[in-house]
Amino acid sequence: MKPLPHSKTRSRGLEMRQHRYIVWISRRWIDRPLLVLLVSMAIALMFVSPASAAAWTQPGYLYRYFVWGARFPFSSRSDDYRSYGYHTIEKALTAFQFAPGKRDSVPETVEYDNSGSVKQVALSELLRSTGTNAFIVVRDNQVLYENYFNGSARDSLCTAWSLSKSVTSALVGIAIFEGYIKSLDDPITNYLPELKGQGFDAITIRNLLTMGSGIQYRIGFLPWDEFVLAGYYPNLRQLLLSDLKIMEPPGQSFHYNNFNAELIGMILERTTHRPPSQYLQEKIWKPIGMEYPATWSIDSEQDDFELTPILLNARAIDLAKFGRLYLNSGNWDGKQIVPKQWVVESTTKDPNDHRPWETFSRWQDKGGYYKYFWWGVSLGKSDYSYMGIGTYGQFIFVSPRTKVVIIRTADKDGIDPPYWREVFQNIAEQVDQTYSREVGAPR
DSSP states (O other), X not given: OOOOOOOHHHHHHHXXXXXXXXXXXXXXXXXXXXXXXXXXXXXXXXXXXXXXXXXXXXXXXXXXXXXXXXXXXXXXXXXXXXXXXXXXXXXXXXXXXXXXXXXXXXXSEEEEEETTEEEEEEXXXXXXXXXXXXXXXXXXXXXXXXXXXXXXXXXXXXEOTTHHHHHHHHHHHHHHHTTSSOOTTSBGGGTOGGGTTTTOTTOBHHHHHTTOOOBXXXXXXXXXXXXXXXXXXXXXXXXXXXXXXXXXXXXXXXXXXXXXXXXXXXXXXXXXXXXXXXXXXXXXXXXXXXXXXXXXXXXXXXXXXXXXXXXXXXOHHHHHHHXXXXXXXXXXXXXXXXXXXXXXHHHSOOTTOOOOBSSOHHHHHTTEEEETTEEEEXXXXXXXXXXXXXXXXXXXXEETTTTEEEEEEESSOSSOHHHHHHHHHHHHHHHHHHHHHSTTOOO
């Protein structure tokens, strides 16, 4: 792993390199009329921006905003990791292999509620028509279905997007168990003292994990929108500690915010004295027998900070193992990897959480809840399912009652996430019915 500290000399060097980036673009990739247009746009935006110009007008960031943004419509979302540097997460010496299960237990036809009417569709057609790259169905320790589309294969590396948050959540649980983090109710300023006296003192780690920090976060695509800054900014440490703004008191509402997971990443880094990727490798990736190495993208070579909310990059089959780990309450074949209490607390509904949802309210309208970077749905007394959800259609679905885990990676949603949840639940129920009909089958 690369060293974490940086200096004023490094900062000046970074500015010089950023200037060379702009010059390089002008000479190699952008003709002069287009360069003039982009520069004019940047200057104009400075005057209409509702935000402080300090962060978003940084040259290296504008390079990414314009150049990476221009590539966006013509590239695959599964390959976005290629734009960033990364830290490697080494694979296990001996890989865990799922046993083959009953392929015919996975239904050929699935259904979901589409605008008030039940829609039935062939599973194969749904997967092909929605930009799916990988689809895996696991029951307990058996793989029932594993298929790849659009040129993807078992060894294809894909960006997990916000599934990264669910993995980060597991690391928080381990860090609490090991004593690195004292309590979820600790103010974040206990770990990030640079934020003291700036309005952040009332924000707790729990507020970050439940998307209730009150930190300003606009989900838009203009250069000053925090949604873009959180993914493209090349010096996130500086951004997180100097440029965040408070929008409302913590705990007042649910407001989805990638800064929350980045602050969690910084807390993990400082308390465990290692990057989250190294902690993941030591505590989860190797112990549960991951078949392939993974990577965690960094904001820049100079800042060397991992993008914990969005840019863990892994293979679908290894994400299925992470799902199995949670299915078994953090236990892996007799060894407790993630504390059981943490897994249960992370994925079950908090009956005292009555906050209004400022973002993604459709999930709440469908009976959903959010807890410690997981999305859940109550299905009745003591029955529930939960998911890690990544933008562009990445899912880790876990159904404790049916013992089913489903993984989907993709380049696009295809259908809305609440509909995918219904598809996954429908598959899990049909699989469960097939196994329950067998005499003596474990349930």
